[in-house]
Amino acid sequence: MRRFDAALQLLGPMALVGVVAIVGAYAASAGDSIKLRNAIVNVTIVVALYVFVGHSGVLSFGQISFVAVGAFSAGLMTVPADVKPGVLPDLFSFLKHHSVGNFSSLVLAAVLGGLYALIVGAPLMRLSGLAAGIATFAVLGITHNILTYWTKIGPGATALSLIPESTNFLQAAVGALAVIGVAFGYQRSRWGRMLRAAREDPAAAQAAGIDIHRQRLWAFTLSGALCGFAGGLLVHLLGSITTDQVYLELTFLTLAMLVVGGVNSLLGAVVGALGVSLLDLFLGDHENEWHVGSVSLLPGGTRLVGVAFVMLVVLVLRPSGLTGGKELSLTRAVRRLVQSRSGPG
Amino acid sequence: MTHVQALIDAVGLGSVYALIAVGIGLVFGVLRLVNFAYGQLIMIGAYMLVFTGGWPDAAGIAVCIVAVVFASLVMERVAFRPLRSSSPATMLVATFAISFLLQSIALLRYTYKNKPVGDTVGTLAQLNRAATIGSLHVRWISIVAIIVGVVALGGLALLLNRTDIGLQMRAAAADFRTARLLGVKADTVIAFAVAVSGLLAAAAAVILVVQSPQVTNTTGLDETIIVLVGVVVGGIDRLLSATLGGFAIGFATSFVGSELPTPDPNNLGAWPFSTSVYLPSVIFGIVILVLILRPAGLFARRGQGAAERV
Numbered sequence: 081m082r083r084f085d086a087a088l089q090l091l092g093p094m095a096l097v098g099v100v101a102i103v104g105a106y107a108a109s110a111g112d113s114i115k116l117r118n119a120i121v122n123v124t125i126v127v128a129l130y131v132f133v134g135h136s137g138v139l140s141f142g143q144i145s146f147v148a149v150g151a152f153s154a155g156l157m158t159v160p161a162d163v164k165p166g167v168l169p170d171l172f173s174f175l176k177h178h179s180v181g182n183f184s185s186l187v188l189a190a191v192l193g194g195l196y197a198l199i200v201g202a203p204l205m206r207l208s209g210l211a212a213g214i215a216t217f218a219v220l221g222i223t224h225n226i227l228t229y230w231t232k233i234g235p236g237a238t239a240l241s242l243i244p245e246s247t248n249f250l251q252a253a254v255g256a257l258a259v260i261g262v263a264f265g266y267q268r269s270r271w272g273r274m275l276r277a278a279r280e281d282p283a284a285a286q287a288a289g290i291d292i293h294r295q296r297l298w299a300f301t302l303s304g305a306l307c308g309f310a311g312g313l314l315v316h317l318l319g320s321i322t323t324d325q326v327y328l329e330l331t332f333l334t335l336a337m338l339v340v341g342g343v344n345s346l347l348g349a350v351v352g353a354l355g356v357s358l359l360d361l362f363l364g365d366h367e368n369e370w371h372v373g374s375v376s377l378l379p380g381g382t383r384l385v386g387v388a389f390v391m392l393v394v395l396v397l398r399p400s401g402l403t404g405g406k407e408l409s410l411t412r413a414v415r416r417l418v419q420s421r422s423g424p425g
Numbered sequence: 426m427t428h429v430q431a432l433i434d435a436v437g438l439g440s441v442y443a444l445i446a447v448g449i450g451l452v453f454g455v456l457r458l459v460n461f462a463y464g465q466l467i468m469i470g471a472y473m474l475v476f477t478g479g480w481p482d483a484a485g486i487a488v489c490i491v492a493v494v495f496a497s498l499v500m501e502r503v504a505f506r507p508l509r510s511s512s513p514a515t516m517l518v519a520t521f522a523i524s525f526l527l528q529s530i531a532l533l534r535y536t537y538k539n540k541p542v543g544d545t546v547g548t549l550a551q552l553n554r555a556a557t558i559g560s561l562h563v564r565w566i567s568i569v570a571i572i573v574g575v576v577a578l579g580g581l582a583l584l585l586n587r588t589d590i591g592l593q594m595r596a597a598a599a600d601f602r603t604a605r606l607l608g609v610k611a612d613t614v615i616a617f618a619v620a621v622s623g624l625l626a627a628a629a630a631v632i633l634v635v636q637s638p639q640v641t642n643t644t645g646l647d648e649t650i651i652v653l654v655g656v657v658v659g660g661i662d663r664l665l666s667a668t669l670g671g672f673a674i675g676f677a678t679s680f681v682g683s684e685l686p687t688p689d690p691n692n693l694g695a696w697p698f699s700t701s702v703y704l705p706s707v708i709f710g711i712v713i714l715v716l717i718l719r720p721a722g723l724f725a726r727r728g729q730g731a732a733e734r735v
Contacts, residue, residue, distance in 0.1 A: 218709035381536035384529030392522040399511035
């Protein structure tokens with residue numbers, strides 16, 4: 081039954097993504113199609129976030145910097161080389177005159193995201209608690225600031241456009257499933273277990289010989305690579321991107337998705353990302369639609385109010401998230417069934 | 426003389442940030458909760474000044490204070506109280522949600538009427554003019570900000586050190602459970618701290634709105650984020666170090682900003698950290714450095730730093 085539980089922990093979240101992708105690919109209108117693909121890309125970002133935050137218990141506001149690095153590197157390197165010198169004249173020449181394919185750009189995004197995370201993580205992973213949160217936030221601020229103004233490596237304050245829009249449902253779903261697979265593998269691995277032990281009791285973990293700094297750095301780097309990859313998917317979904325799209329709003333939104341779903345489980349990451357994205361899509365589709373007399377129940381702009389309100393209600397009623405931070409488990413379900421059969425007490 | 430002027434401006438911005446820092450630090454002290462939605466209290470205050478546009482300034486400011494204090498108490502009752510025993514991550518994200526909620530409600534004002542985002546406020550506009558002393562040009566509002574900051578902090582120091590409720594707040598901040606066992610009424614102390622933090626938010630709202638009269642649904646957001654950074658850099662565990670942190674980051678932002686060269690329009694791709702557009706990078710770089718060297722905070726007591734690092 082244990083082995084069956086393990087399969088369930090992997091296949092449950094994968095199935096959720098699969099259903100959304102299949103429904104989206106065959107049944108969604110053009111407007112909903114891009115939102116559903118965006119929901120799947122959100123899943124990859126939130127799962128990448130979960131790999132670090134869920135295992136280490138350290139809140140990071142910096143992971144969207146790695147999404148930004150992935151998005152801008154993948155985007156920049158897939159703008160056709162013949163038009164690049166015209167639209168982005170300030171670039172370093174090795175960036176200006178070369179382009180790569182779709183797949184290579186995603187690999188590049190993952191590699192650069194991971195590398196950047198490794199470099200900034202090495203000093204920062206010594207920090208815990210709020211200090212770690214603010215230091216990673218500072219990384220986000222620096223990344224955004226430099227990307228916005230340094231036109232030798234990017235578009236600067238204008239939008240980077242002319243990027244091939246290759247993230248269809250297949251690419252989004254395959255990417256998300258791959259990221260879920262990697263996160264699951266890490267969660268089951270010895271490193272994942274060591275870091276979770278350190279999250280629960282740092283002193284005991286250290287006494288048992290766990291190098292917390294090294295384990296956190298591992299998770300941070302892996303999460304950075306997955307974030308970079310997700311950034312690549314995102315840029316190929318949007319086709320054009322500004323630095324503000326991978327900054328504060330996305331940071332707070334993805335963190336909120338993770339916590340609303342349940343920060344300590346892979347299932348929670350997927351449920352939170354899909355739940356909030358789908359709620360947003362649903363409310364957006366029905367704005368200006370329902371009326372009582374002449375009064376609109378959902379006037380334009382209520383979508384955002386609704387999403388924030390539902391997130392707040394979920395957190396107040398279920399502080400540990402929709403899934404309570406637990407994975408799917410047949411063992412637990414059977415045990416609960418047996419207990420309820422045998423009556424209270 | 427320009428350096429002197431930059432210094433005065435820096436102290437002015439530092440004072441406003443110090444007010445916000447105290448508001449955040451007070452609530453953190455009794456609840457261990459980082460209130461990200463503090464900026465939206467400031468926003469509510471700013472909108473009260475918009476709504477009372479035609480009224481006498483004093484009446485508008487009174488409405489602003491009452492509304493913000495009321496809003497902060499509602500926030501405490503509806504969201505903070507049920508989450509009091511939750512994890513820090515849950516509490517923080519709940520305040521994100523409150524922040525989003527209030528911002529998007531404010532945004533409705535513009536989408537509903539189908540007009541561009543932003544209102545202009547005329548309250549105390551005369552304070553936005555510069556006072557010229559010799560070759561110095563200092564805006565009156567900077568001077569007012571410094572005075573309000575000093576008075577508010579002095580009043581708070583008296584409150585904390587000379588009154589019963591102040592003693593109870595300090596006790597609750599030091600050790601909440603023991604304070605409760607010794608008869609401190611938790612709900613009263615927390616509500617009082619939250620109300621005082623609301624009062625400070627109202628003061629910050631008035632000063633910020635006079636400084637830049639354009640009010641939008643994101644008024645107060647950036648200030649709160651940067652002050653949160655400053656508070657942690659200063660040391661969030663004590664009110665004094667948190668306040669100094671808020672002041673320091675305001676001071677540094679204003680002063681470094683005036684000392685960095687403005688970008689050359691012919692060379693906009695200049696290397697990072699070289700011109701004033703990279704001000705945030707410089708400030709955040711200093712933040713990272715300070716946190717690595719002193720994780721418990723720049724102004725924290727000695728000997729507290731070691732345990733925070735792994």
